[in-house]
Amino acid sequence: MERRLSAALLELEARGLLVRLDQIRPLALHETMVMAAALPVPASLEIERFLHAGRTVLRRQIHAYLAWLDGPGRSARPDEQQHRFVLIRMRFNAVLSQFDTFTEVVTQRSESRTGVWLSGLDVLAADALAITPWIQDRPEVVTYLARGPGAAIRRARTRLPGGDASPVAIIRVPRERMVGHGIASSLVHEVGHQGAALLGLVESLREDVSRQRPLTPERVPAWRSWERWVSEVIADLWSVAALGISSTLGLLAVVSLPRFFVFRPSDDDPHPTPYLRVLLSCAIGAELYPHPQWADMARTWKELYPVADLPPERQDEFALLEAEIPAFALLLAEHRSPALQGRSLRNSFPLGQRRPQRLLKLFHQWRSDLGVLARQPPTLVFAVVGQARAAQLITPEAESELLSAVLRAWALRSSLSTHQTISTTRRLQSRAS
Template sequence: MSATLAVAAHRVVVDDLERQLAHWLAAASSFADAEEFASPSAWRSVEDEAGLPLRRMLGQLVDELVRQAGLARAVIRSARSDPALVQAAAAAVQQLRRSYTQVETTLEFFGDAVNSRTSVPLGNALRTLDRLATASMRSVLAPVGLRVPPTLTYVDKGLGASILRAGIRLWSPGSVNPVAAIKVVRHNLYRPTSLFHETGHQVAAMTGWVPALRDALSSELVDAPQLASVWSGWASEIAADVFAFAHTGYASISALYDVVGDERAIFRWPIGDPHPIGWLRTRLGVELCRDAWGPGPWDALDAAVVESYPVASAGGALTEVLQGSAARLPRIARACQSTRIPGLGGRPIGSLLPAARVSPSALADLEREAGPALWSSASLREREGIRIVALAGLREAEQPQFAADWAARARNWFHGVAVAG
């Protein structure tokens, strides 16, 4: 190639790199406005404790992306006069492309989460869920001096809730999630016992609960090594279920069954799935109730599960796992309740969240003593919000003929509408 052609080719490549850079920099610059991703009203509905660190983190990601673009521009400019730097300039542009995608993924996730607050009533409901979620974690983390992460809840489709835990690495290199971002599914938006399952995951990660529970289950099932291996593998989801139970009692069990009680999936056991088999998971919840309070409405649920899905219909080796586990469920439930959690000073969860607080009799006392104010008082909402969720869920489960009324009452309460008792 002649010198003239080489110079021309060099100029074409560098010009194109500069063009690419201009595109990605312009796209990155649009990220600077958080309202590109969520409406102003949606952002206003987010608690300051979550919104401020979240916007700060997102701003830092954008600043770093723009800084990276500036470095790439400098290399491109140097490459104009030094052909040996063209390869480095091309690599800088490629890295900028990848970084843009990672930042975009992070911003879109949180923007979609915030923007799910599509109306004032829904914004009020999610704001209440933010506060309830944070309160559930504060009840166990604050007494032992652990920082309580702020919460951002959002609504989405599907059957089950999920969490992107505070403190984990995000898609963008170097970015750490500043909030517990919890998806609440629409069918359980106003019966959100699963919210406390998800905050249970956050608490478990911060306190060493899962390894402790894994050891407790292995020890309790030492007489059945295969079952010990199975149950210890489910420890992370069981700990979260126990946390939800500790906060909302039987309501969490009946709501759980509505999620897992799919005839196509209740015996499903995918390889590596951390969730217990739905049939066992529901019945373990029943045993938690029995262990705490003896007989109750959960017995009818247990009978319905066994009648609707006879264990023999599971077939093969799965039947043996179900039968062997069912015979040991009372022991497993006690092990779950008595596990000493390292981050809680070696105390079991019940020492900080006594099951008696959410027993049917205790919730009935709350309902009677508060009267109509239970559904309208701002101070009761603040002080007893989690138990109000537990009460509404309990009544909906106990009184199916009035379930629609209880669901409507809970919906109005979450929207901030005063309702009659």
Template sequence: MTIALTYPQRARPVPRRDPALYSTRRFLDRQALNAERYLAGLAPIRVEEFGSPAIAPTGAHIAAANALVDELRRALSGDVVAMRRMRDALAAAPEGDIQPFLELKARVYRQTKEGEKLFAFYRGIFDQRSGRFGGRLRGVDRIARNCYQAIWLGLGRARSVPAPQPFAYIEDGNGPATYRRGVKLSKLGKRANPFPLVKIPQHRLHNPWTLGAIPHEVAHNLQNDLGLWQVMPQVITRRMTGRVPPEALAVWARWHKEAFADYAGCLLIGPAYVESLIDVVGRSQRQVAAFNPDGVHPTPILRVPMNCVLLRRMGFADEARAFVTAWHRIYPLRLRRGLPKALRESFDDGATLMVEAICETALPQLGGRSLRHVISFTKKDVAFVREAADRLLRGENTGVLPERYLIAAARRAITRKGADPVAIAGHFYATLGRV
């Protein structure tokens, strides 16, 4: 009998997955890894990234920018941990629902883009301090800080000092502007702006005698930080009710922000502010006389006379008369015919009441004082400005002169016969760099 020999069959080897082939597991691993790297990429901004400490953003500004991203970073960190857990769970049970993982991935990517947008904005304005405009921007910072010091030290009662201080940066294409502290900005993902931002066109930095806009923009922030943003329309309404037509009163109340900033500019640097304002608002007759029924800026043809009312009350009647005379020669009174009748016919009374409401009303937000008692510019200050102008012309240090007065000094210096604008600009910024 033939016996058939049988041999145990060799078990077939289980084919190994080729690691070069794509798989769901690789997808999960890669998304979790990318999320971890996104988080690592949102590294805090460091002071040393921006050149010399003398002109770099202050530590307070950088800390405020980093704090704005910290909230995003914390949320992103939690999502990264959650993605790892979901990945591991799906690896153990491939049949599980992958949709929550995909939704989390989308949220991580969205948060990463938000963080990068925030850092791009701040690094963009901070990087300007590393270039040739760094010293000039720091000089503008110092003028802005001095405006704050002048107001805060003049308050009738001490109150918490706002920080960080205003930060200047260049943005061309439009005139100077500001973003107030606490205002939600689209460029910050609708987050609250942590410190006042003052944007300046490059050409203004070349001509420092045009920087009268700085006290104006800083004053917007002062009105906000002092808690007067909502108060001023109420004060104006109380002062004007029954004294000007209701149609005119509504216009004056709508102009409160720009009027406050103009008046504060006069009180901070004197007649030089109005001269600087004329440079800005003195355009074609059609533009200057155009009334905007929804505008927050006073119609330009009225703006200079409005500020001259304050100048006269500050003791600068001759200067106010010269400004108004020149203004009316360039922009005759007949151009006011396009204004609403109620505003046009009550303008003189309205302009006086506006100064009384904004500048001469004692307010608790000012420690029981009026704005004119908190800060003032007098004939004595003109003497300081005159001496500073002489020193700028000679390239000498202006000593302990408040930084904001340098704008007025530069305007005075540039009017001198034979004045060199390049030298004056250089001495202006050199002086600010030494303070």
């Protein structure tokens, strides 16, 4: 049977996909970087296995299509031949998109200083996810920088282009926040999204808010707003629980915008109105770590953005929402999710280590000693430095220099520890054989 031109054309296109697929190299061969800037080895292995599996499956699909085209598909209608090819090409583009997603994470590791900082942020993110012991089977977390003021996360086990589940969590942090206490606020907020998803906190909190919603008609709208904003609020709580006032200071910097945006109605946005979000962060901090600093911070925020300049109806709206903030903050702190085994959120984080007085005491004890700082939990270090910043005990210049140094130290220690573990494992395997 004479072969149709359509089949010949589609065969060439399919073979072209194979050629381009074979040009995709493993990420380990893609970029050069110093050892301290490399991805955590477990994360790197997860990503490489994921991408390799995707390429392998696609290669088999292309070969199967070519075999079909040369056999039973030879007499198929041209539109059927085209339909099958288009599905494969869509999968090919999805594989490329997945590769590009992780390439963006890896490429910056070759940048001078930035790569090592990112490796240090990987360590900070891992510590932020491990801060509560109730998460089982924690995924690896990797970071990269992007322009813009906001951070974002692609959570582990959520869908990538093509529908495959991401093997790791990928956090995009704003380049303009490197390096200061604010970078931890943004990063740990995003880690909070991952932690909340693993513990099912958004769903259980929404149910709790719905059950506790006041019956008085004038209070109902405020609690409906809290219910809508729960996913972002729990991430803010996670950040405050890990970082103390450093989290609120970082949030304040992010949402310090022109007045229109600070007071703009949230509508369907899961983020609370910025004006209320800062006040709620202060209320959460006061609930977790009682101290006058939270009232001072809330008062300062109100002075920066006075409600009195708004139209009367908007003033009334914010007054109703503000009045409910303390009750909502208490509900958050006392929430007991099934995943927390009956414990409240308040008792699920190491709050005793992060009380303001203790943080300042640690700041004076450590005295910017890099050897001491590098051995501490990263979230605790950022909490200490942020508390010192709030107390005006450290300048922005000294803060940036100190945090840059400690990020490098964490990156180097993590890299050396990983390679030492690999070397020890290989020696043991050699002796066993």
